[in-house]
Amino acid sequence: MILPKSHRLTPEQVAEITAIAGEFGCKIQPIIGAVRTIYAIVGDERDELMINRLEGLDYVERIDRIQSPFKLMDRRSDLASHRIKIGGVTLGEELLVVAGQCTIDPKNPNFFYETAAAVKEAGAHVLRGGVWKPRTNPYSFQGDVKSLDILMEASRRTGLPVDAEVMEEEHIGVALAAGVNMLQVGARNALNYSLLRAIGKAVAERDTVVLLKRGLHMGPLNEFISAAEYIAAFGNPNILLCPRGTAPTLDGYRNHPDESITPLLKEKTWAPVVVDPSHSVGKASYVPACALAAVAYGADGLCIEAHVSPNQGIGDDPKQAVTPDVLKQIIGQARQLWTLRRTGGKGEKA
Amino acid sequence: MILPKSHRLTPEQVAEITAIAGEFGCKIQPIIGAVRTIYAIVGDERDELMINRLEGLDYVERIDRIQSPFKLMDRRSDLASHRIKIGGVTLGEELLVVAGQCTIDPKNPNFFYETAAAVKEAGAHVLRGGVWKPRTNPYSFQGDVKSLDILMEASRRTGLPVDAEVMEEEHIGVALAAGVNMLQVGARNALNYSLLRAIGKAVAERDTVVLLKRGLHMGPLNEFISAAEYIAAFGNPNILLCPRGTAPTLDGYRNHPDESITPLLKEKTWAPVVVDPSHSVGKASYVPACALAAVAYGADGLCIEAHVSPNQGIGDDPKQAVTPDVLKQIIGQARQLWTLRRTGGKGEKA
Amino acid sequence: MILPKSHRLTPEQVAEITAIAGEFGCKIQPIIGAVRTIYAIVGDERDELMINRLEGLDYVERIDRIQSPFKLMDRRSDLASHRIKIGGVTLGEELLVVAGQCTIDPKNPNFFYETAAAVKEAGAHVLRGGVWKPRTNPYSFQGDVKSLDILMEASRRTGLPVDAEVMEEEHIGVALAAGVNMLQVGARNALNYSLLRAIGKAVAERDTVVLLKRGLHMGPLNEFISAAEYIAAFGNPNILLCPRGTAPTLDGYRNHPDESITPLLKEKTWAPVVVDPSHSVGKASYVPACALAAVAYGADGLCIEAHVSPNQGIGDDPKQAVTPDVLKQIIGQARQLWTLRRTGGKGEKA
C-alpha cells in the first residue's frame, strides 16, 4: 500500500510507480478515497528492493506492507501443522523445561554433574550447559571446549538431551559431532545471518532443535521471526523462539522482560515460544515470577538457569541461577498454571 | 556518592563540595580506592537543590544517590504496616478486582446498569465507570457529568463502591460529594503534581482510596512512587499503584505491558500494586493473559474494563472491554493463581 | 484501511463492517489483492469510536489510518500560512531564542534582573522565568507567585516579552492578567487535556503564544500535534512545539535528546518547532552541542536556560543553566548555522 505525500499522484507519478512495480511482477491499483487516494501493490509485495525503490521516491510518504515477510514460519504456511519434539515432549502438548547452568566450569565438572542430576529430578526435559560464552568484557572467561565433554558426559549420566550455545561456524560442527541435541543462538547473535545460515545448513538433514534467542532490542517481531526463516529455509523447521528480555533495561532488572510478546508471536507464526526468565530479570529471586508470567502469556516452554550451588558457579550463575529446589517449585507451579489456562480454570480438560 | 571525573579531587574541589554539602547539613567523606577516590555525602542526601548544585560542578562526573527519595511511601517507613481496605477486601490478603466500563454512555444508562450487575456477579469488588475522559483527539467525546449520576445509581443498585477518574481539581469535589469511593488518576495526569496535591488535600480526612496510574513512559520507578508521596504527604495513605502499559508501544499492543515492574515496586514501597491489563494490551482478546501475568508477578489486584456488549460501548470499550463471562473466567483463574503462588503450588496454606 | 486476519472476509463480516462504517458516514471498499483482500474506509476515518469499534472485531488484525487525526494543525490546512510573531521575530524567518532561568528565586530577585539583562544582551528575544514549578519530589520548592512580580519587572526593565509555565487553570488567569506573553505547558502536563483546553479558551481572543513541551515518552508524533490541536481549536493558533528530551533516559543525559523529530514534525504540521536543549541533556556543558544539533535539524527556535551565576540558582539552574557568555556564543553559532542551512553553504542568500 503506497501512501503519497499529496492527496493524489499525478499521472506521471502513477506511471513511475507502475513501472517499478511491474519490474517485480506487481500491479498498482488506486483506491480513491473521499479526501485522499492511496495505491495498492497487487502481487507479491515482499521484494525488499521493490519496497526500497518505491520508498525512495520523493512523493511517497510511506509504504504499508500487508503481507507477512516470511514464508515458512508464517502461521498460515503448510508448516503450521509441524510438531517439534525433544526430551519426550511434543511442543504445544506439554510445557517444555530446559534447565542447567549458564556456564560449565571446566575445572569443577562435579558441579555440573550434580546440577544435571538435580534438574532432571526437578522435572526438566533438556539439560542446558554453556560451553562457549559471549561476554561483554573481553577479559572475562570465554568458555572452554573441554566443557563439551562434561556436557555430553552429563547427558549420558542423566539420559537428558542437551542444549549448548554456538557462537561461530566452527562450534556448530564440533557440537553436532559430539551429539548436542539443541543448538542455541544467543541474543548477541540473533541477527548474525551468517551464523544462522551456517546452522540452517548444518541441521538440514538432522532432527536437531534450534533455540533462537531474541535480539537485545525492542525491535519489530517480524525481524525475530525472519531470523528463524533463515534457518528453516534449509529444511529443518525445528525452531523454538526464545524471548529473553530486551534493552533498554527496565530500572531494576538485567533486561526488560518481554514474555508479553508471546501472544503476538503466535498470531504471526506457528513456531513454539520458549521463554528465558533467567536473562529477562537477571536475578534468581525474580525468576519464579517471570517464569509464571511467561506461562500466563501462553509460552510453550521455559529455559531456566539452575545450579546446585549458585555462588560457586561461574559466568552469570552466581546471580541468576536458581537452586534445584526452587526450580522444582517453579516447574510445579508452571504446570498447574499451564493446566489452568487450558481448562479455563475448571479443572482437567475432558 | 560523588564520582569525580578525575581519579581524585584537589583540596580546593573538596573544600567546595564540603561547603555545598554543609549548607544542607551534610558532610563529605572521601573513600580512597586503589585507583580512584570517591566522596560520600553523609547526612540526608535527598535535597534536590544540593544534588543539582553538586551535579553542576564541572569536575563531577555524576552523583549516585543511595537514599530513597520518598519518605512515607518507602518500604521501610512506619506506614509499611498500613492496610488499605475497599469493597470488603484488605489489600494483600485477597486479590482486589476493579471492573467496569472505560466510559459510561450518558445516553444509554442501561448498558452501565447491566454491566454493573454483571461485574458484581463475576466477582468484582469495585465498580469502575468513566465519567470524564481524557481523549487524544480533541474532537472525541470528552465525558459528561451526567454519567456521575448513572455511576452512583449503579453503586446503589449493586452495593459496590465506585471508581472514577478525575482530570481536574473541579472534578475532585464533585466526585467526592457524589460519594465516589476511589479516585483514579490517569496515565496522562500521572505527573500532574497540581492535581495530585489537590487530591491529597481533598482526601486527607477521608477514607477514599486513590488509584494512581503509571505515566506513559518507561521512566524510573522512583518517579512513580514519588507521585504517590504527593498524595500521602497530606495524610491519606490509601494509594494503589497501577501499572497500565508504557510507550513506546510494543509492536502489536496498545502499549508496552509493564506488570513486570510489580516485584521491583514492592522492593521500594509498601503500597499495593493493582495492574490494569486492559490498557496495557488494548485489545480484549489479550486481556486474560496479561491479567494472569500480573498475578504471576505478585500484583495485589486487577483493574479490568468490562461491558455487557462491548461493540455498543463508547470510548475504548469496543476494542478493549471483555464481556462479563470472560471477566468471570479471568477472576476465577487469577484467584487460583494467587493461591498457587502463596502456597508454593502445594495446595491451600495451612 | 482494514486488514483482516484471514485472507478475505466473509459476506457477513463485510456486512458488519459496512454497517459500522455507515453509522459514521463512511463506506467500505474492498481492495482485492493477489493473496489477500483488504478493505478501505472511504470517508472521514477520523472518528475514534468508529476505529475502536472496527478494531474490536475479532476478525480484524488491525486498522491502518491514512488520514491525519488533526485538522487545524495539519500541514495541509488553511492555517499553514499563519505566521507567529513574538519578541520582534516572525517564526520561520529568523531563529527565535527564548532564554532565562528555570526557576526565579523569590528571595534573591537581583539574580533574575541581572540574568534578564544579560540574556537580552546575548541576543535572546523572549525572557523565560519559572514562577510555579513541577517537582518530582513533593518536598522540593514548588515555586512562589511572588516570582511573577519579579518576572514582570524584568520584562519592564528589558522590554522583552516573557514566558512562564502554567501548571493549573488558576495560574493561567493570573499569568495573563500580569501580562505574560508566552504560556508554557511543561512536559508533565503535555497530555493534561483539561489544562490544554483551559489555555485554549483563555488565549482565544489574545495574541498570546503557547510553548507546548513534548511529553516525557517516546510516543507517536501525532499525539504531540493533537495536543496542540486542543489549544488551536478555540481560535488561537500561536503554538510552538517544543521537543525537550524523552524517557527512557539516554545513558549519561537527563533525558533522551529528541531534536531529531523536527523534520518529521514539519512533514505533518505547519507549527514552528522550538527545541529546549537544556532539559534534553540536563547538564550545562552539553547544551551548546544539542542547541546546534537542533538548528541542524531545522528547528525554528531554541529555549535555553541561562543564569548569571548558575551555582547560586535554585531549581535545575545549578546543573543545567549556561552562563550569559556561553549563551551568547550559542546564539552566535546557531545563527551562522541557520544561515548556512538556508544558503546551502554558499554564503548569504540572494
Place this chain on the structure above:
Amino acid sequence: MILPKSHRLTPEQVAEITAIAGEFGCKIQPIIGAVRTIYAIVGDERDELMINRLEGLDYVERIDRIQSPFKLMDRRSDLASHRIKIGGVTLGEELLVVAGQCTIDPKNPNFFYETAAAVKEAGAHVLRGGVWKPRTNPYSFQGDVKSLDILMEASRRTGLPVDAEVMEEEHIGVALAAGVNMLQVGARNALNYSLLRAIGKAVAERDTVVLLKRGLHMGPLNEFISAAEYIAAFGNPNILLCPRGTAPTLDGYRNHPDESITPLLKEKTWAPVVVDPSHSVGKASYVPACALAAVAYGADGLCIEAHVSPNQGIGDDPKQAVTPDVLKQIIGQARQLWTLRRTGGKGEKA
C-alpha cells in the same frame, strides 16, 4: 560500591562479602552514613565474576561500579594520545568522510565506478562499498564476492582507500588479501564477539582501520566501547566508533538517530566517533540534517551512502543514498560547521 537492602550488614554478611572480594584481590571498606552504611570495593572491581557473585547475595540491593570496564579504550589510558590516520586525514584534525554505496551491484559495475569518482570529487576520503550484505529477509540479495573486485578496481581508479563490511571470519582474510583498508562491523554483528576477536587478530600487525557500528538497541555505552576493546586487545587500536541509529524506531525514521551520544562517548573513550546518518534516518531527504547534527555534537567523521543514480541502486541505496551533488553540499556545510565549532563562531582559529 555495594548497596545492601538493609541499613547495615550484619558481621556475618560483612565477612561473606569480604571473603568473596578477597578471592579477587579486593578489600571491603564500609562507609558509615547517617542512615545507611554502604560498602566500597577497594581494588580492581572489574572482574565480572566477583560482581556476579556479590550481586547474587540476597541481602545485596545492587552494585554500583565506579571503574571503567575497559582498559585500552578508556579516555585515561595511555592509548589516548594515539592518532588514527586514513585517506590523508588524521582523525580529530579534520572531518573524515566515508562515502559510497550500501551495496555494489555486481551486474552493473559502472554505477559503482561512477559513484566512486563522484564521491571523491565531492570530497570523500574513503570509499565505501557493500560486498557482503546482512539482510533481514533471507530471500533478498546477500551480496557477491565478485563485488570485491569492483571495489578494489574503484580504489585503483580513484586512489581512495576502501571500506567494506565483513560478516564472517572467512570474509576478513579475503578482504584483507584484496587490500581493503577499512573493515566495517555492522550493527547486527556489533556484539558478535567471535567476529570481533577474529578481526582483532587479523589486523593486529596491520594499519587497517576498523569501523565499528553500534548495535541496534539503546543499550549502555559501556557495552559499545567494550566491543572495541575486543579488537584493541590484540594490538591494533585503529578503531572508529560509529553510531547509526537504534531501535525502537523513532516514528517516521528507519531507526532512532543517536548522534547525540557523541559527547558521552568522548567522556569515556579517546576513540574517534564517525556517525552514519544514512542508516540513522533511512531516507535520503533526511540525511543532510542528520549529518550536520552529528557534527554539531562533535563527531569526528561521517559515513554516508551515496549513489550516482539511487533509484537504479540495489540494497538500501534506492531509499537512503544521496546523489553526489547532495553529498558535496553536505560535506561543504559540515566542514563549515566543524570550523564554526572549533573557532567558537569567531572565524578561523589562530
